[in-house]
Amino acid sequence: MYKVLLVDDELLDLSGLECFMNWDEMDMEVCAAASSGFEALEVLETEQVDIIVTDIKMPIMTGMELARRALELNPQLKIVFVSGYEDFQYAKQAISLSACGYVLKPVDDDDLRRTLMDVKGNLDKERAQSHLEHYFSESEPLLKRELFIQLLDGVPDEGKAMPLLRRMGIPWHSATPLYTALLEPDDLAWKLNGYSEAARAEIEQQLSLSVEQFCTGQEIQFCRLDPFHYALILEERVEHEALRELIMCAVSGTPLSVTVGAGPLVTGLKELHYSFRRAKEAVELKLFLGKGKLILHTDARGPVTARAKDLDDILQALFQAMSSYRLVAVDDCMEELFVGVAHMETKLEIYQLFLHVVTKLDAYLHTINEDFYMALGLDRKRLSILYHFETTQDMKSWLRRRMFELSEHLQRKRQGKKRKLVQEITAYIEERLEQNVMLRDAANHFSFSPNHLGQIFYEETGSYFSDYVSLRRLERVKLLLGDPKLKVYEAAQQAGYKNLSHFSKQFKDYYGISPGDYRRHL
Known part of the structure; x- marks a missing residue:
């Protein structure tokens, strides 16, 4: 909401402006009403004001003088002048002061509203531009890193890259001779072993600070690929000797050493990815050529x-x-x-x-x-x-x-993970024996394909899933048949059998005796 300061030596006019305009509807509020230019200046010193609506013809300090002094305090202020027809000659002066509007007395509400809405439109645009500038300022390091990574990966959009580079103050163009380098710490896996997380973070920060300070001093563009690896993009003027100096400066105050691989000079942004690929190959050669040094792409062949x-x-x-x-x-x-x-x-x-x-x-x-x-x-x-x-x-x-x-x-x-999984599968089966337990339902429950789950189950148990379910049902019925209160068909139903004749046949095939005969022999 924009804050408005009303200024008029005529108190009735001032009161009318304040009371009869729908300020909320215009996303504005009257923060103060002043009856003189001096009083208005006092308000400006204590309040954040966006718009001044002021009468031009006032005693001692005219609206024109107030506007000049107010703009000295805040050049972003928007001024709307109000005056009678007889003072219309002041309009030219108002325009010279970059006035945003000029409204004649008696003030027509619609006329003033249109003028103020025009002022609001200008303020909205300025605020949006200010937010954009702030956003770009805050996000520039991230944008720069993303842009450099795209250039090094070989997927730059020159139409977007060139304006961003210019915005960042980087004077490259599509044919600028450039080359790349990769900085990699040596033996990182074991050199930082034994350091606490805080100590590792401090070493990481020190390396980052050293690389940033050196590259800024040498006007070398760089980006951090991960906490300990840095890619550099160098102009033709930067000699390899600068990279040898970087090797010494980067590790100052840390237990690390670093190797830098340098790629060939290429012409233009589109070829940077080739130079960077050769820089990475050069770093890999430290296995044979030693570490803690600069390795050029020409240092090893064949x-x-x-x-x-x-x-x-x-x-x-x-x-x-x-x-x-x-x-x-x-x-x-x-x-x-x-x-x-x-x-x-x-x-x-x-x-x-x-x-x-x-x-x-x-x-x-x-x-x-x-x-x-x-x-x-x-x-x-x-x-x-x-x-x-x-x-x-x-x-x-x-x-x-x-x-x-x-x-x-x-x-x-x-194997341990498989055993645990199979234990969970068997528990799943036990809980659902009274239901129709299917492999596909179990596979869906454990987020596997049916074939994969069935294979794991067979490897660990030596039984197919369906055979295991059938066996557990038979064993459950066999146990239930020991309860004389249960009829044979009731025991079969509690174990998940829906077809009694199928159950009887399966029971006899497996145990060699019918369910009824089995119970009589108990």
Whole structure:
């Protein structure tokens, strides 16, 4: 609701304006009524006013002078002048003061209402624009991150990207030469082990602050991909030496080291995704070229690059075999892995490979809510044992044993979950024996497909679902037949049988005796 200040030295006119206009209907309220310009200025110093409706011709301080002084206090004020016909020459001055309206006396309610609604329309537009500016200011970091990620992923809409970049003060255009880099902490999985959540958050914050300060100082654009990884977009003028400085600055005051991979220079926003893909490939080469340094996309070719790609394929196959308890496939993947080890030249290189394998394995296990170290009862800080093995065969034996242990661990957990599920299924059956218990109803209850649930049930019990239900019904009837108060058909009905002849045949087929004969022999 907009606040209105009424100013007129004629008290009757002032009272009429205040009382006879429907201010609520216009989404306005009269916050004060002043009989002089001086009184109005006092109100402006204490009240937030949006609109002044003032008579032009007033003694000592005219409405024109009031308007000039009021606009000095608040340039956003809207002024509506009211005056008699004989003073209409003041209209030109009013226009020079950017007046929003000029209404003649005697004031016509409809005329004033139209003028005020025009003023409200202008205020609404200004307020909406102000809110938009505020929203953009608040959301700019998120918009910038989303835009950069789209550019790096190769799905930019240039029609939308260019205006946003200009709005953010980034002077790129569709043919600007740019290149990218990826900053990745080294050995993150075990370096932060033992730190509390608060300490980890502090390290994360320190890294973020260091990267932001350095990039701002060097006029490098960046975005955080996740709590510890950063993508950088650099103009051609920024030398690689700046990235080497960043490696030192980023980890100041933290226990971390970082590796930066740099992609090739490309022309235009549409090619940034290619540069970033090469930057990620460069970071992966730290397995063979070492960490805590800048690795350029040109630093390794041929066998080393191919080896890094082959390694990821082998590890993916290894993890899948381990998860599905295919021990022969686990062993085959280990043999494949060690073919690559045979071509390595230094013990440190092999050690780095094994740390990489363990880190990747730990990351994979976390996707299925497992932890490499907890599952095996290992101390992260004691992985240096690998470096003390004298032969690659020792390393191979150690790693194979751990893979088999993990496979067994995951298999036991799966079996435990299946056993618990089957226990719940059997309880479900017991509660519903008097009803028509169907596999599809049970599958729907436990959110499985009928085929999958039936297979799990058979693997754990050795019985098909329908056979198990039939057996439990027969056992229930057999127990009920011990109650002499129940007739045979009543016992059958309480166990869920609707057809007595079918029940009698099934009972005799299973026990070799009719229900009646069974009862007589009790």
